[in-house]
Amino acid sequence: xxxxxxxxxxxxxxxxxxxxxxxxxxxxxxxxxxxxxxxxxxxxxxxxxxxxxxxxxxxxxxxxxxxxxxxxxxxxxxxxxxxxxxxxxxxxxxxxxxxxxxxxxxxxxxxxxxxxxxxxxxxxxxxxxxxxxxxxxxxxxxxxxxxxxxxxxxxxxxxxxxxxxxxxxxxxxxxxxxxxxxxxxxxxxxxxxxxxxxxxxxxxxxxxxxxxxxxxxxxxxxxxxxxxxxxxxxxxxxxxxxxxxxxxxxxxxxxxxxxxxxxxxxxxxxxxxxxxxxxxxxxxxxxxxxxxxxxxxxxxxxxxxxxxxxxxxxxxxxxxxxxxxxxxxxxxxxxxxxxxxxxxxxxxxxxxxxxxxxxxxxxxxxxxxxxxxxxxxxxxxxxxxxxxxxxxxxxxxxxxxxxxxxxxxxxxxxxxxxxxxxxxxxxxxxxxxxxxxxxxxxxxxxxxxxxxxxxxxxxxxxxx
Ligand code: ARG
Numbered sequence: 116x117x118x119x120x121x122x123x124x125x126x127x128x129x130x131x132x133x134x135x136x137x138x139x140x141x142x143x144x145x146x147x148x149x150x151x152x153x154x155x156x157x158x159x160x161x162x163x164x165x166x167x168x169x170x171x172x173x174x175x176x177x178x179x180x181x182x183x184x185x186x187x188x189x190x191x192x193x194x195x196x197x198x199x200x201x202x203x204x205x206x207x208x209x210x211x212x213x214x215x216x217x218x219x220x221x222x223x224x225x226x227x228x229x230x231x232x233x234x235x236x237x238x239x240x241x242x243x244x245x246x247x248x249x250x251x252x253x254x255x256x257x258x259x260x261x262x263x264x265x266x267x268x269x270x271x272x273x274x275x276x277x278x279x280x281x282x283x284x285x286x287x288x289x290x291x292x293x294x295x296x297x298x299x300x301x302x303x304x305x306x307x308x309x310x311x312x313x314x315x316x317x318x319x320x321x322x323x324x325x326x327x328x329x330x331x332x333x334x335x336x337x338x339x340x341x342x343x344x345x346x347x348x349x350x351x352x353x354x355x356x357x358x359x360x361x362x363x364x365x366x367x368x369x370x371x372x373x374x375x376x377x378x379x380x381x382x383x384x385x386x387x388x389x390x391x392x393x394x395x396x397x398x399x400x401x402x403x404x405x406x407x408x409x410x411x412x413x414x415x416x417x418x419x420x421x422x423x424x425x426x427x428x429x430x431x432x433x434x435x436x437x438x439x440x441x442x443x444x445x446x447x448x449x450x451x452x453x454x455x456x457x458x459x460x461x462x463x464x465x466x467x468x469x470x471x472x473x474x475x476x477x478x479x480x481x482x483x484x485x486x487x488x489x490x491x492x493x494x495x496x497x498x499x500x501x502x503x504x505x506x507x508x509x510x511x512x513x514x515x516x517x518x519x520x521x522x523x524x525x526x527x528x529x530x531x532x533x534x535x536x537x538x539x540x541x542x543x544x545x546x547x548x549x550x551x552x553x554x555x556x557x558x559x560x561x562x563x564x565x566x567x568x569x570x571x572x573x574x575x576x577x578x579x
Pocket of ligand 1: 226229
């Protein structure tokens with residue numbers, strides 16, 4: 116078994132339970148690439164300021180690259196006795212290249228090392244989450260483009276409210292996921308700061324060039340305060356919060372898909388490849404993907420609360436508690452990426468049953484607001500128009516009639532302002548197309564929103 120790098124101060128071997136309890140290698144080996152990249156930058160800097168000879172630095176760098184190859188081809192054996200990814204790599208480097216390996220940790224601590232690795236990891240993941248969000252926005256836009264003329268019942272309180280273009284409904288999600296995208300961009304700027312060279316907490320007496328390592332690793336700047344650099348995990352929290360918001364948005368969409376797919380709404384058809392069957396009920400085609408997205412949100416919210424709670428009582432600077440940041444972070448990112456991918460496929464394959472929608476749009480007095488609007492156009496105050504329309508609705512409800520089964524005489528019982536044009540006025544299509552206020556559902560507005568969505572997508576592609 117390899118000797119622990121910190122063994123000098125100890126006269127007893129570590130208790131096996133403690134070793135098992137404290138090892139993080141099972142999960143933090145995921146950071147090997149960032150750890151090696153950080154060490155390569157650190158070794159290059161140590162050589163440039165004279166702390167390492169050029170030969171030593173070259174030996175370290177090529178040794179690290181070989182270790183990276185071995186990890187990637189599966190031949191590297193991580194040892195839980197060496198606790199974490201940082202010590203596993205450093206100890207193996209020294210075993211392979213000898214003396215020079217022992218100098219790599221000059222002017223560095225695992226405290227600034229882990230903070231650096233984790234920031235690099237979060238940075239990489241933000242990039243891939245943004246790419247997935249962009250793909251998702253693209254799919255939403257394409258679906259919306261194909262459904263400008265499809266009208267669906269818009270709901271409030273899950274009751275028929277007013278007809279809307281299905282594209283307008285989908286573009287509401289475009290806005291939400293676009294804000295999510297921007298949130299990840301904003302977060303990136305705060306993540307992209309280099310803790311490297313802060314050492315344990317107080318900085319280092321050795322001549323280091325923190326600006327050099329920051330720029331070699333693609334950070335915008337070195338962190339300003341060595342204590343803050345090793346103490347905070349707000350950047351982890353921020354990315355988990357941004358992920359929780361995406362999951363919340365995905366879950367609302369999932370819930371709508373589940374409802375629309377139920378026999379009670381039944382106006383969408385889901386792709387077979389994204390559904391599962393029942394082992395007993397042969398007719399079943401269940402929307403499990405949407406249900407699982409809705410279900411997985413719970414663990415992401417849980418991760419956010421775990422992290423907030425883990426941090427809240429920690430005195431500055433580093434505390435081992437912070438090792439517990441990794442599993443919530445990693446599982447959040449894995450869940451988010453998989454959820455975005457699977458929901459994208461589900462959305463892409465979703466189709467609309469127009470015949471069902473036509474019937475649905477006749478139900479629930481969905482254009483009652485338009486009747487009131489009609490009376491307002493004829494000169495009635497809105498409150499009176501609202502009252503009259505309400506009375507009409509109660510009357511029709513008692514008769515068991517829908518609006519399209521109502522005669523002009525019946526309308527006239529409630530106001531003599533009604534004329535023949537009421538019937539075209541309250542068609543769902545006209546109801547939608549009159550809503551031309553900025554951001555409203557009129558199809559002309561929706562077409563303009565789609566052009567704007569394409570412009571936004573174009574600018575995101577340029578940004579990449
Ligand atoms: N595995 C540790 C973590 O993730 C690395 C830092 C350990 N530092 C220490 N002083 N024990 O937090």
